[in-house]
Amino acid sequence: MNSALLPSPSETPAASRPARWLRKDLLGIQELTAEEISLVLDTARQFRRVGTREVKKVPALQGRTLVNLFVEPSTRTRTSFELAAARLSADIVNISASASSLTKGETLKDTARNLEALHADILVLRHSSAGAAQFLADRLEASVINGGDGAHEHPTQALLDTFTIREKKGRVAGLHVVIVGDILFSRVARSDIHALTKLGARVTLVGPSTLVPRVFERLGVEVRHDLDAVLPEADVFNLLRIQHERQRKEYFPSLGEYTALFGLTKARAARLRPDCLIMHPGPINRGVEIDSEVADSARSVILDQVANGLAVRMAVLYLCAGAGARQQAVAS
Numbered sequence: 001m002n003s004a005l006l007p008s009p010s011e012t013p014a015a016s017r018p019a020r021w022l023r024k025d026l027l028g029i030q031e032l033t034a035e036e037i038s039l040v041l042d043t044a045r046q047f048r049r050v051g052t053r054e055v056k057k058v059p060a061l062q063g064r065t066l067v068n069l070f071v072e073p074s075t076r077t078r079t080s081f082e083l084a085a086a087r088l089s090a091d092i093v094n095i096s097a098s099a100s101s102l103t104k105g106e107t108l109k110d111t112a113r114n115l116e117a118l119h120a121d122i123l124v125l126r127h128s129s130a131g132a133a134q135f136l137a138d139r140l141e142a143s144v145i146n147g148g149d150g151a152h153e154h155p156t157q158a159l160l161d162t163f164t165i166r167e168k169k170g171r172v173a174g175l176h177v178v179i180v181g182d183i184l185f186s187r188v189a190r191s192d193i194h195a196l197t198k199l200g201a202r203v204t205l206v207g208p209s210t211l212v213p214r215v216f217e218r219l220g221v222e223v224r225h226d227l228d229a230v231l232p233e234a235d236v237f238n239l240l241r242i243q244h245e246r247q248r249k250e251y252f253p254s255l256g257e258y259t260a261l262f263g264l265t266k267a268r269a270a271r272l273r274p275d276c277l278i279m280h281p282g283p284i285n286r287g288v289e290i291d292s293e294v295a296d297s298a299r300s301v302i303l304d305q306v307a308n309g310l311a312v313r314m315a316v317l318y319l320c321a322g323a324g325a326r327q328q329a330v331a332s
């Protein structure tokens, strides 16, 4: 990256100045250290200030091109990557699978290599297959950012979740975070588990045994199946959507029964600690995993999560593009 195009020192996040971020790609949280996670969060905090200024742009990625390649639907992730790249002054191209030559049988690899031939510097990929982002990162010089790959990882969601917890609670270490619902099919749950445990939180997973099997205990978390027993113990309550699109058979008798046993109803919300944060990555199934009024209540930080996603994604783009440029400079 041309250092002349970077923000001035006063615009450059202090925490990101040391060259401690060496990854051109962000593929998952599992491979990150606690220090790397904290670096992204610290950088995001600096970038959030940019959003409060009259001119909400810095020139960090001027002259560089970001391609949003979304092979699965998205509202929050795609839009916030687009806005994040715009605030960093990058050129942006959005591609959806249905309007691309993927529908004509072109492979993902060929699609990505053609985009790279058109000078894409950063590719944000959402795909239904676990490992798709890694597959491209191994084959491209461009930075690859995982925007969610199957049931594997959704790293920027975990970073914005962790950022939101840290901003609201002042810390992550020592907090008890309860994640409820469809853990088996959730890339958000996997990334959250890695981020939260690396930063020292206690994590409890709750849901039916079909969707929250005990094998998850290997990730250093507790597994419980009685939601009502956990309610008064949580500092943070993170609810997940039932992912009908990934489930190949019924994992519980009915949505009504799921809500009766695992939904955050008004009665259950009343048993949470007064300062317990209520989180959800979205999209919400109102009336299924969370009561509609509870989702909109004062303790809900669901829209704060979305807003924080912008600063977090600015930080990720800034750090990965910088590392990618340094690697290309060394190679040339």
Ligand code: CP
Binding pocket: 073, 074, 075, 076, 077, 078, 148, 154, 157, 281, 282, 283
């Ligand atoms: N949380 C999340 O990934 O939302 P989208 O599917 O709308 O991007």
